[in-house]
Structures are given as structure tokens and as C-alpha cells.
Amino acid sequence: LSRSGLYAFGFYQQANGYAVGVFLAGISEKTVVWTANRDNPPVLADATLNFTTDGRLILQSAQGKETNIASPSDSATSASMLDSGNFVIYNSNKEIIWQSFDNPTNTLLQGQRLRAGNELVSSVSESDQSAGIFRLEMQTDGHLVQYPVRTPNTAEYSYWASGTGGQGDNV
Secondary structure, eight states: OOTTSSEEEEEEEETTEEEEEEEEOSSSSOEEEEETTTTSOOBOTTOEEEEOTTSOEEEEOTTSOEEEEEOOSSOOOEEEEOTTSOEEEEOTTSOEEEEGGGSOOSOOOTTOOOOTTOEEEEESOSSOOSEEEEEEEEOTTSOEEEEETTOOSSGGGOSEEOSOTTSTTOO
């Protein structure tokens, strides 16, 4: 849990198993705001999260299958769920070396930026956090544009654009 108890990082129920992510824990209806490896099938209840000796955070099934959750550039020594909703991993100097805010899925939280070249992708449904059919991309020219998934970033495929071209990536 974050210090305030509003956000939590961990396992949550999805379909016939569990996914790993960040969710609002301080309200009665659990709302997922970030999911690790969202298009991987859910894992069984016997899965564990582990730091490896080289500092990665991995999801490990009882059958021995390993899936990376985070692969920071430096060896990780600890992690924390912040009150902002940002799950962070620290090195031995207590510097943040990886954060969920840099890897958005379908939600932006207050204080989080959608950097140029990144996108939000809708979820299939409220109960299935895997990637849906729409994406919202922050383009390098400053436009925030909505497209269908798996289409080129061209005007003919766009549903909506912010009209902020030429503003850079700090829109």
C-alpha cells in the first residue's frame, strides 16, 4: 500500500487468474490504473514476485515460467508504492531507477506525463485490463491523437486530435 492507503501494488483478480499492477485500494470498488504485461494471460494464485540477483523484478509461476515486470538499468534493491500512484524501484543509493509512470497503460494520474512517443491504450473492459481497440498517442510534433490500435499514425486513421501541433512534447 501507499502511505495514505489509497494506492496498492500487487496482484488483482483478472479473468480466471491474477494480474500484477497498481490499483486504487482506498475505495470500495477496486480500480486498476496500471498493469504489468497487460496482454499476458493471467497467472495462477501460486505465482510470486521476486527481485533477481541482477536487480530485475520478475513474476514467477509455480511451473518456473518467468516474466519481467521491470528491468531497470541498475540493480534494484527496494521498491515502493508512492501516494501519487507511481510504483517505483530504487537502487542502493535510493535513486529511482524505474517507475510505472514512465510505462503508462490506460490511465494517467495527477502528476504523470504522457511523453512524446508514448501512448495510452484502452482496456478491453473494466474487468479485463488487456489492450483494447483505441490508443491515444502523444506525438513528437505536440499533437495528442486518438487512433485505432494497429494503424499508422496518419490523419486518415485519426479519430481525434488535440490541435496542439508545433507545441513540442510538453502539451
